[in-house]
Amino acid sequence: MTQRNSPVEPGEAVPWFTSSTPSRERFTFDTVAGRYIVLNFLGSAADPTAARVLTDLLARRERFDDSHASYFGVSVDPQDRERQRVRNLLPGIRFFWDFDRAICNLYGVQQPTGAIRQMTYLLDPRLRVIAVLPVQPGGEGHIDAVLALLDAQDSFPPPAPAQAQAPVLVVPRIFEPALCQKLIDYYDHHGGFDSGYMIERDGKTVEVVKHDHKRRRDCALNDEKLSQACLHRITTRLLPEMLKAFQFHATRMERYLVACYDAKEGGHFRPHRDNTTKGTAHRRFAVSLFLNSGEYEGGYLRFPEFGQSLYSAPQGGAVVFSCSLLHEATAVTAGRRYMFLPFLYDEEGRRVRDENQQYLESSAEQ
Template sequence: MRATAFSVGEPAPWFYCRTQLRERFCFDTVAGRYVVISFLGSAADPASIKVLEGVRAHRQRFDDDQVCFFGVSVDPEDEKLKRVKDSIPGMRFIWDFDRSVSALYDTLQLDGSIRPMTYVLDPALRVMAIVPIEEPVDNHVPSLMRFLDRLPALAPQHVATPHAPVLVVPRIFEPALCKALINYYDERGGEESGFMVERSGKTVQVADHSHKQRRDCMIEDKALSKACSLRITNRLVPEIHKAFQFNATRMERYLVACYNSEEGGHFRPHRDNTTKGTAHRRFAISLFLNSGEYEGGFLHFPEFGKVLYSAPVGGAVVFSCSLLHEATPVTKGRRYMFLPFLYDEAAGVIREENLPFLES
């Protein structure tokens, strides 16, 4: 299944549309399952006919529980075709006769024609793959099915247990970027990382290995910093706004951290905004660069029980800087992290006002 770099990892656009059963269908209400959305142009096109035949041959896959399918048509004549009918659960068609949805998904070409395309979205309606419908068309649906086969099954409904108010978002950085950040750290090495405290009215950095053992490397490469910034802005900031109604506009520090088991890497419970020099921080990001290559090294929020948090490679755990949290000891290997803070314009004013309290 070939996926392009364009928009992968980003939120898919929401829209209202007309379907066979609803005059005004709210697309974002389908979240909670994997979504396949195919922009077919006209269902009378030979390529579209083959795609629809292939999808119907795998009809059992589209059950609305794990996966659902949407076919997008711009041809008013398709409403008359028997093969272009909703089949609930799992299969629906969108009437995009004004081409507005097609334009949102970048399938509308300058001449008004449609570039046939299939998107796969995750349960949070973030783009997982974008695959053109092109020759040989016969390969399109089998490739799609293989991609769906590799996706983890969604857990059944269950009663929630106490947990921290954190957001876990996969696929913020692609594996290649994670590897580039680790290589950058390894080539330059890390410096001992302290933590901020208040002393005599000043915010100062101190070191105490019983409280924190970590080494950090600031990213000075502009291209690498820009790559990180773009992905945080396009892939993570919209999820933070959706979950917490917070519009992050600024990011503090481009830093790769390493918790090394040979040094007893850890960070005891702390909060990230308890000094004048850190009071502007609103949300912390713990972005995991090499999950699965070490043991231990979880995030823990003591105020909310014993639950331990992590994320897959390139995934992030986002939480309020006012929450008590710790990085549990890494017991084997090295845990590499990208660790910025987010804040907004109002917090930026606070940061400027508190600069005199930072020890120079």
């Protein structure tokens, strides 16, 4: 296991590990995905702050049922095992023995002095960080704060037979609301240009504008600080989910583009694919990142080859899909729908792009 100097940041997937528990010699942590996880670094159960956290936890143990949420405490003190200071309470409450500090090092809570930063990670069902909560001295109110955050998360729908759906990935919490607003403000300040789409004509890839097929306005993001903020979040928060879901290792991102579908203009994009010309053949995955979900009506993604289901994401979330899939952006019927719309590809895609530059007549991109 590697060592981190700081905790894993919100939005990022946490490292996986295997460790021992009071009841199992080898417990594989990533197998608990599919529920909310409270991962609490205690240090030692003999520590008064940790003891208060555990007392409050046991008073609310009904909140941890292994269906909606599970609690995992991490102890570095062998005496916790020898004296049985803590034990698993199933369902819902378990402890990891981390006597070699491997998990603590992995999660950035091991300090150079040898002390453990007492803190709690709240993880989503994909084992991505929702929040990191330091345990204040004394531990009073910590469990209440954790449960308040847990209460603020979406509940799970009851089990139901799966419906046919497109092979797409919906990932929440890629951009935080503040970054979404900065991108919207950037667009509103600079304005958007009429956006076309790419076709083949006389052996060249050219851009055409036809409002019956596409009505959208785009703004190229030329602010280096904002661009780097977007790239960092996509690299650390989205790409690991894509690798897990699609076994695709994206290494390059095409275009930093803020787009707006405006109901006043009938904003829409009829069914199309994103990589059918020589100038776009390198594209592998499209990312539709929603900047202001809930502030407009209509404006869904639809994949006609896979039925009539409509796709969206919460503010700051992304819908990711293969550029080969037929898809459309349905009309926005009220308000304005703001989006961040990059394409992702790999080194093989880079080779294709380099070879096909000769066919690209316009620098504009679909």
